[in-house]
Amino acid sequence: MAKILGIDLGTTNSAMAIIEGGQPKIIENREGARTTPSVVAISKSGERLVGITAKRQAIVNPKNTIFSVKRLIGRRFDDPTVQHDKKTLPYEIVKGSSDSVEVVMGEKRYRPEEISSMILAKLKQDAEEKLGEKIEEAVITCPAYFDDSQRAATKAAGEIAGFKVKRILPEPTAAALAYGFDKRKNEQILVYDFGGGTFDISILEIGENTIEVKGIGGDTHLGGDDFDQRIINYLIDEYKKQEGIDLSKIKKTGNISDLHEYNAYINSIQDTFSYHGLETHGNLLIANITLFKGHDRIHHTADMIFHRRININKNGYPDPDFNIETDFQKIVHHHTVAFLYEIQLRNKLAGK
Numbered sequence: 001m002a003k004i005l006g007i008d009l010g011t012t013n014s015a016m017a018i019i020e021g022g023q024p025k026i027i028e029n030r031e032g033a034r035t036t037p038s039v040v041a042i043s044k045s046g047e048r049l050v051g052i053t054a055k056r057q058a059i060v061n062p063k064n065t066i067f068s069v070k071r072l073i074g075r076r077f078d079d080p081t082v083q084h085d086k087k088t089l090p091y092e093i094v095k096g097s098s099d100s101v102e103v104v105m106g107e108k109r110y111r112p113e114e115i116s117s118m119i120l121a122k123l124k125q126d127a128e129e130k131l132g133e134k135i136e137e138a139v140i141t142c143p144a145y146f147d148d149s150q151r152a153a154t155k156a157a158g159e160i161a162g163f164k165v166k167r168i169l170p171e172p173t174a175a176a177l178a179y180g181f182d183k184r185k186n187e188q189i190l191v192y193d194f195g196g197g198t199f200d201i202s203i204l205e206i207g208e209n210t211i212e213v214k215g216i217g218g219d220t221h222l223g224g225d226d227f228d229q230r231i232i233n234y235l236i237d238e239y240k241k242q243e244g245i246d247l248s249k250i251k252k253t254g255n256i257s258d259l260h261e262y263n264a265y266i267n268s269i270q271d272t273f274s275y276h277g278l279e280t281h282g283n284l285l286i287a288n289i290t291l292f293k294g295h296d297r298i299h300h301t302a303d304m305i306f307h308r309r310i311n312i313n314k315n316g317y318p319d320p321d322f323n324i325e326t327d328f329q330k331i332v333h334h335h336t337v338a339f340l341y342e343i344q345l346r347n348k349l350a351g352k
Contacts, residue, residue: 002135002136003018003133003135004019004135004138004166005017005018005027005124005137005163006018006019006024006138007120007123007138007139007140007141007158008141009119009140009142010035010038010070010195010197011068011070011071011195011197011198011223012038012067012195012196012197012223012224012225013037013196014035014119014120015034016123016126018127024178027126027127027131028130029051029122029126029130030125030129031051036050036051036119036122036123036126037052037054037055037067038067038068038069038070039054039058039065039066039067040054040065040067040069040118041058041061041064041065042064042105042106043057043061044061044064048118050118050119050121050122055067063090063091063092063104064091064105064106066091066103066110066115068085068089069103069112069115070112070116071085071197071198071220072101072103072112073113073116073150073153073154073157074112074146074147074153075149075150076099076100076101077095077096078099079101081220084221091103092104096109096111103115111153112153113154113157114157116154116157117157117158117160117161118161120140120157120158120160120163121161121162124161124162124163136162136163137163137164138164138165139165139166139167139168140154140155140157140158140163140165140167140168141168141169141174142154142169142170142171143170143198143200144170144172144173144200144213144216144218145200145216146168146170151168170213171191171193171200172193172204172213172216173211173213175191176189177211185206185208187205187206188203188206189204189206190202190204195224196224196225197221197223197224198220198222198223199218199219199222199223200217200218202215202216202217203215
């Protein structure tokens, strides 16, 4: 029986899996990684790059490196989300036919689903190489709040990539299935997904062989990248105060973040600016700034983001009196440390 590839088409990274022995198994990509950056680029030599190779050259080729395209897929050009991204993303976003969205890469226009199809095509090719057989069918996940247009565009991306798309599955439903909740009865669970580019929560009610979405919440512009950007903005502000130079006016080369190994001590600050596309011409005396030597400044810088997440948690469920810690039998989430920190923050705000 031919295998069906399960794909998490993420804003920042994507992953793929198959069912083997009744259990899901993550398939590594050609580079040996379990996730693939959702990044596509046309290099200066005209070569198309997808995944980690595209991400690595983003700093020197920002105009032709497309990322976070999931935020644009299936939307109209006049959508507030698109207009927000148009101002902040380094590549060009233009109006297509019938008020659609297109991005410019290598002096050619592409629809968001075409960019997503390039990511999906790489996953398909890598999976076929890894498994030694052709993969024709796929199930692709999408956020619970995606409307019909966004779901249709996601399906179109899969079809352009050469898949027969069996289903577009809401991400919280996929998470519940993966954790085995399809085998339970009469439960409510909260799926908490704080990713690199987006934050989504969903309340699911589990019945006999059924999973029903009861409430959803989220923010398409709230993720790990926002923490990175808050830190960068803080660094820019502090440098301007101390040196009188506004680094935000220096040529920007994009906003792709990879700061999981971020070291906030003085000897790494210049590298941090470079990672966020701020060219540091010569010796800019960045070492004069003493930042983030204690946790207090980090927490203060990120407090606004934590507050936004708490409000989304409260708004995601129809009952205003619900309590995350006591009202749900199970909590499925992708970032345990972040969630536990948020619970501590909630208790702190409540004076507990």
